[in-house]
Amino acid sequence: MVVTVLILALAALAMSYVAVAGVCQLSSERMLDIPNSRSSHMRPTTRGGGLAIVLCAFGGLGIFYVYRAANIPINCIIAFYVSGSLIALIGWLDDLYSLQSWVRLLVQALSAAFILIAVGYWNALSFPIFGTVRLNWIGIPITLFWIIGLTNAYNFMDGIDGIAGGQAVVAGLGWAVAGWISNLPLVHVLGILIAASSIGFLFHNWPPARVFMGDVGSAFIGFTLAFLPIVAAKNDSRLPFVGMLMVWPFMLDTTYTLLRRIKRGENILEAHRSHIYQRLVIAGYSHRFVTLIYVSLASIGTVIALLWYKRVPFVSVVAILLPILLFAGLWRFTARAETRVHPVT
Numbered sequence: 001m002v003v004t005v006l007i008l009a010l011a012a013l014a015m016s017y018v019a020v021a022g023v024c025q026l027s028s029e030r031m032l033d034i035p036n037s038r039s040s041h042m043r044p045t046t047r048g049g050g051l052a053i054v055l056c057a058f059g060g061l062g063i064f065y066v067y068r069a070a071n072i073p074i075n076c077i078i079a080f081y082v083s084g085s086l087i088a089l090i091g092w093l094d095d096l097y098s099l100q101s102w103v104r105l106l107v108q109a110l111s112a113a114f115i116l117i118a119v120g121y122w123n124a125l126s127f128p129i130f131g132t133v134r135l136n137w138i139g140i141p142i143t144l145f146w147i148i149g150l151t152n153a154y155n156f157m158d159g160i161d162g163i164a165g166g167q168a169v170v171a172g173l174g175w176a177v178a179g180w181i182s183n184l185p186l187v188h189v190l191g192i193l194i195a196a197s198s199i200g201f202l203f204h205n206w207p208p209a210r211v212f213m214g215d216v217g218s219a220f221i222g223f224t225l226a227f228l229p230i231v232a233a234k235n236d237s238r239l240p241f242v243g244m245l246m247v248w249p250f251m252l253d254t255t256y257t258l259l260r261r262i263k264r265g266e267n268i269l270e271a272h273r274s275h276i277y278q279r280l281v282i283a284g285y286s287h288r289f290v291t292l293i294y295v296s297l298a299s300i301g302t303v304i305a306l307l308w309y310k311r312v313p314f315v316s317v318v319a320i321l322l323p324i325l326l327f328a329g330l331w332r333f334t335a336r337a338e339t340r341v342h343p344v345t
Contacts, residue, residue: 004068005189009196012056016200019052024204024211045209048095049201050217053168054088056197057190057224064189072186076231079118080190080224083111087151087223091215101269104219105148111223112147116140119230126238128308128316147226150247153254154222159278161209161287166295168198168221171246174302175228178242178309187232194224207287238309241319245305248323249297249330253277256331276334283337297326 024046058081065077090107093099121143126132135142158164172195179188198221204211213221229243244251257275261268273282280290301323308319 004064005192008060008064008189009192012060012193012196013200015059016052016056016197017203018200019055020049020201020204020211023049023051045212047212047214048092048216049204049211050213050215050220051088051092053194053197053201053213053217054084054220056200057193057220058084060193060197061186061190064185068185071183075118076186079115080227082118083114083227084220084223086111088216088220091155091217091219095214095216104215108148108151108219108223109144112144115147115227115230116143119227120234122146122230122233122237122240124237125233125240126236127241128319132237143230147223147230150226150251151219151222153250154225154247155215155218156254156257156275157250157277158213158218159273159275160281160290161207162202162205162291163277163287163294164213164218164221165198165202165205166291167247167250167298168225169195169202170295170298170302171225171243172196172198174246174306175225175232175243177306178232178239181306181309182232182235182239184232184235187228190224190228194221207291209287236309242305242309245301245308245319245323246298248301249294249327252323252327256327276330279334279338283334283340285337293330297330300326 061077061080065072086107090099090104094104122135122139124132124134124139154164154167157167172191172193175191176188176195177191179185179191201213201217205213225243225247229240232239232243253276258268261272261274266272273279277290277294280293281287304315304319304322308315
């Protein structure tokens with residue numbers, strides 16, 4: 001299986017690179033992201049390049065299932081293709097026509113509901129220090145919220161060059177390792193495909209970006225990274241927390257920003273530039289610098305998650321406290337940067 005997965009990874013990387021270049025060549029004016037007051041870029045840039053990641057993930061997983069179908073439940077395959085296709089389609093249409101938010105949410109809710117019906121929901125979750133929490137029927141709304149929440153959080157965080165692709169590489173590799181350790185071929189292969197195709201995409205999206213991922217890519221990756229912990233939880237209730245640590249910078253940034261906007265009485269459905277990563281760019285830091293910060297934080301979380309999963313001694317406390325402390329440090333760093341740009345008088 002190792003040789004098969006390696007070939008698929010290299011093929012996904014190459015096909016993603018070529019496909020993104022094709023999107024750049026064939027895109028129409030409808031696919032141009034025109035800068036406005038809320039943008040973090042300065043020139044019209046093609047969006048929708050994330051379609052290559054979608055195609056590579058679907059194609060690679062299909063090939064693997066046909067030739068190495070052992071231990072991969074067909075219900076999980078069907079659920080991923082059906083729901084993932086809906087997420088990618090509505091994302092692509094949003095890139096073309098800028099759909100209203102309620103339309104996207106409705107499709108996301110339907111996709112999440114199908115996952116719950118076809119795959120199941122979280123009956124229990126295990127955390128460091130606190131142990132296992134039995135959810136029972138409460139797991140239904142929690143799982144539904146998780147899928148919709150991470151799908152949108154990933155979309156919100158795709159606002160500067162390289163940040164969404166970089167996070168996808170880190171989380172994809174993390175799930176590839178977790179799937180290998182747990183003997184979960186679907187998790188292992190899908191993680192590899194997401195990571196490899198995202199690397200191919202980053203050749204075009206690394207600062208300064210020549211193409212943007214678009215909603216078709218960011219929503220699909222967010223959905224996939226939400227789907228994997230649900231499948232993995234069937235094997236071990238600790239794996240959802242592992243998956244959360246892999247994307248913790250995106251989760252905490254989105255949660256903090258949402259609560260901050262609610263507190264200020266802002267319309268949370270309107271576009272804005274108040275995420276911490278956006279505030280750092282406004283304060284004068286480059287896209288490359290900010291992206292590397294978030295990729296580094298995600299990498300630290302992924303390593304800690306895998307060590308905790310392997311039951312390395314004393315990692316439980318670190319797994320809980322370190323993300324909180326790191327995020328507090330990031331918040332403080334951002335506040336100081338903004339003070340230098342806009343000094344208090």
